[in-house]
Amino acid sequence: MRRWLVGAIVGIVVVLAVVAGLYVLMNSRTYQLQGRLVDRVETDEKVVALTFDDGPTARTPEVLRMLEAAQVPATFYLIGDNLAAHPEYGAAIVAAGHELGNHSYTHRRMVLISGDTVREEIERTDAEIRRAGFQGPITFRPPYGKKLWSLPHYLAEHDRTTVTWDVEPDSAGGASREAIVRDALAQTGPGSIILLHVMHGGESAAAVPEIVDGLRAQGYRFVTVSELLALS
Template identity: 65%
Template sequence: MRRKLLVGGSLSLVVLVGVVVGGYFLMNARGYQVAGRLVDRVDTAAKVVAVTLDDGPGERTPEVLKVLAESGIRATFYLNGRDLAARPEAGRAIAAAGHELGNHTYSHRRMVLVSAGTIRDEVERTDAEIAKTGYQGPITFRPPYGKKLIGLPRYLSAHDRTTVMWDVEPDSGKVASTDAIVAETLAQVRPGSIVLLHVMGERGGDSLAAIPRFVAELRSQGYEFATVSELLGR
């Protein structure tokens, strides 16, 4: 009997470890989710790239819009509802400049192990703030920190929403210089790439300064730039 209990306990532990490890990889998977449509790159031979900017809007928004205008590109901004509510004029300016607005939840919390009501509230309150900017285009979704398990993908699938991840992230999880961001972007970009940058925060200056440099270099290689929805249309 004791041996059976030990064997049963060992099997339970193996199963538990498997569930935990599987859940970890599912939560962090860049190219897979349990339901609905997810894209981290568009499979195309065309030299087209989407630049995406996470978080905000913040105090740096006018500077960001100026750099994008001077670079001649339209970006996709994944914005937080609470920041749109705090700076409605910034959201309106982004929309008026012709950029695409995406949903990055209301409070930028990790959308794992939360209730269905929380998921609905985080997404729909942000949609409402985006609508106030005057933006009328498609609204894709990006989970904060790229985290998702089961509830979030199921909600997005039920509401026909696309989860947009990325395949190039030169400033994520580290303090990177402008030179390093440019170099990593140029080394990793390929046709159909989705580039993730963080330009709104305190350390966003280096990322923002990198945009004109890698845009100019990629253009010299024959690349064009598009919003996420335009890229998806390819």
């Protein structure tokens, strides 16, 4: 009886360890089981990529005007069904000289799903991105940064790069503009990839001009994700 109890406890501990390991893997910004994942680029150059997740939304024209005023290129990780609903916004982003990336079709957590579901999420969004007129390489950013087996396997098989981030100053959700600017300036280093959620306006969008000015004052220049990856 005692031996059975010890075995049961050991089994529970092993299961908990496996679950904990999978949770860490699923949420890692720096590692996946297959393929290439980039959260930042190792470089001595003061270059940084500014990236925006989600959308496009009705705020897109405002975001584009802000970027034009700042003379900054950005990479937009767009959701396929939003892009299908607002193709004119995707086309406007491309016409303004920015880069489009794939952020899945439905913004679902892409873990514990079939390979067919992964393929549909990615390829339907790719089709919308091409329909918007973007001709460059399409990198992929997992919704919520989550991935396990099926997603990395598909991306590796198709020689696609997973792009996460190393700076996310608005991750607290309710962070003020001042806090977002402060954290972005403090956390950014050469080769950083900054993630902001500007498609619904609010403090994140308001922080962008100050982030740009602050980083430029530190000697940084802005590039798209593809341009940043080329440095590696």
